[in-house]
Amino acid sequence: MKDFLTQEFTKIFNKNPENTYFSPGRVNLIGEHIDYNGGLVMPCAVTFGTYLLVSPNSDGMFRFRSMNFEEKLDIPVQGNYTKTKEYWFNYPLGIIEYFLKDGHPVLGMDLLFYGNIPISSGLSSSASIEVVTAFALNDQLNSGYSKLDLVKLSQAVENNFIGVNCGIMDQFAVAFGEKNKALMLNCDTLDYKAVDSNLGEHILAIINTNKPRKLAESKYNERVQECQAALKALQHELEINNLCDIDTATFNKYSHLITDATIYKRAKHVIEENDRVKLAAVALSNNDLAEFGRLMYASHDSLRDLYEVSGKELDTIAEYSKTDANVAGARMTGAGFGGCGIALVKESAFEDFQKNMIAYYTNKIGYAPSVYSSLIGDGVGELLAESEKTKA
Ligand code: GLA
Numbered sequence: 001m002k003d004f005l006t007q008e009f010t011k012i013f014n015k016n017p018e019n020t021y022f023s024p025g026r027v028n029l030i031g032e033h034i035d036y037n038g039g040l041v042m043p044c045a046v047t048f049g050t051y052l053l054v055s056p057n058s059d060g061m062f063r064f065r066s067m068n069f070e071e072k073l074d075i076p077v078q079g080n081y082t083k084t085k086e087y088w089f090n091y092p093l094g095i096i097e098y099f100l101k102d103g104h105p106v107l108g109m110d111l112l113f114y115g116n117i118p119i120s121s122g123l124s125s126s127a128s129i130e131v132v133t134a135f136a137l138n139d140q141l142n143s144g145y146s147k148l149d150l151v152k153l154s155q156a157v158e159n160n161f162i163g164v165n166c167g168i169m170d171q172f173a174v175a176f177g178e179k180n181k182a183l184m185l186n187c188d189t190l191d192y193k194a195v196d197s198n199l200g201e202h203i204l205a206i207i208n209t210n211k212p213r214k215l216a217e218s219k220y221n222e223r224v225q226e227c228q229a230a231l232k233a234l235q236h237e238l239e240i241n242n243l244c245d246i247d248t249a250t251f252n253k254y255s256h257l258i259t260d261a262t263i264y265k266r267a268k269h270v271i272e273e274n275d276r277v278k279l280a281a282v283a284l285s286n287n288d289l290a291e292f293g294r295l296m297y298a299s300h301d302s303l304r305d306l307y308e309v310s311g312k313e314l315d316t317i318a319e320y321s322k323t324d325a326n327v328a329g330a331r332m333t334g335a336g337f338g339g340c341g342i343a344l345v346k347e348s349a350f351e352d353f354q355k356n357m358i359a360y361y362t363n364k365i366g367y368a369p370s371v372y373s374s375l376i377g378d379g380v381g382e383l384l385a386e387s388e389k390t391k392a
Pocket of ligand 1: 028031032033034035036166167168169170334335336
């Protein structure tokens with residue numbers, strides 16, 4: 001991969017890249033719509049993601065090129081950038097804007113991006129491109145940010161430059177992910193543990209609905225506001241900073257404070273889902289995949305009925321999975337409104353699962369999903385050639 005990308009870079013810029021970086025995408029095993037409510041999530045990095053090849057230049061220009069999109073941008077290093085339409089280069093441009101705003105000296109660079117995360121699939125292609133750019137700039141410019149600083153900066157870009165009020169989970173997962181580990185992340189304190197993802201004889205399947213995501217961003221921001229309204233109502237009697245500061249039992253005692261039926265449903269999902277993550281962590285450490293799977297299905301049902309971010313495509317994925325004895329559990333992952341589902345499937349039965357899922361889904365929805373088996377990979381870093389790795 002690296003050699004192929006290097007050749008492309010050379011063709012475009014007539015010189016060799018100095019460095020190549022990679023940031024993965026992520027899936028979330030459980031704990032959905034929790035991060036912006038200060039609770040627990042369990043994401044992991046996947047092995048596909050965004051590659052970035054960089055060479056500094058001496059003419060004070062940023063040149064953005066992508067192997068996935070035709071649009072390109074040449075722009076002087078001066079800052080005060082703003083978002084242009086929905087172009088892909090808004091993400092790296094936002095990152096550079098934040099480096100400049102923080103007062104870091106920034107030099108011109110030639111940048112080539114290549115991503116193999118399906119776009120709009122809910123696997124965090126945006127966090128991946130943000131974090132890879134932030135990591136690369138920090139390395140090239142010796143800006144002295146910690147990895148956590150880069151995560152926070154990337155989230156700020158998504159919130160303020162792109163305009164999606166996301167939590168910190170995606171940027172955190174793609175930066176801190178570890179091979180064969182799931183991250184148990186407390187989104188309030190940002191304490192985390194990388195725990196073994198003991199899937200036993202199961203593997204992680206990703207099922208892309210291939211449904212174009214429309215209105216996802218405005219619906220997402222609407223859910224964030226609904227949670228804020230629920231928190232405000234509960235704060236009349238409870239001293240809490242986040243919805244996830246209380247458990248289900250406490251919620252049941254105080255839920256009368258929320259008078260709006262929709263807001264009540266949103267809060268109920270969040271608080272029960274946070275409790276499910278705690279149970280899922282215990283199940284994973286006991287190698288109890290049956291319990292883990294049960295919690296995944298319960299999470300899906302709650303996202304469908306209480307949080308209302310699923311849809312017939314994602315529901316069909318969970319529905320088929322329930323009929324397949326080789327599946328321990330399944331659910332939608334990420335923000336919802338399309339995107340991907342995940343399932344824990346017996347490795348020996350993966351091909352049957354793939355075939356049957358495609359047939360079932362196509363029959364119901366009218367077009368096929370894409371079904372992949374996925375490995376859990378490492379977070380952001382510089383991509384070294386094999387020879388460089390042995391030198392280090
Ligand atoms: C998107 C957001 C995350 C998180 C998930 C839902 O992926 O970017 O911050 O809120 O949705 O869990």
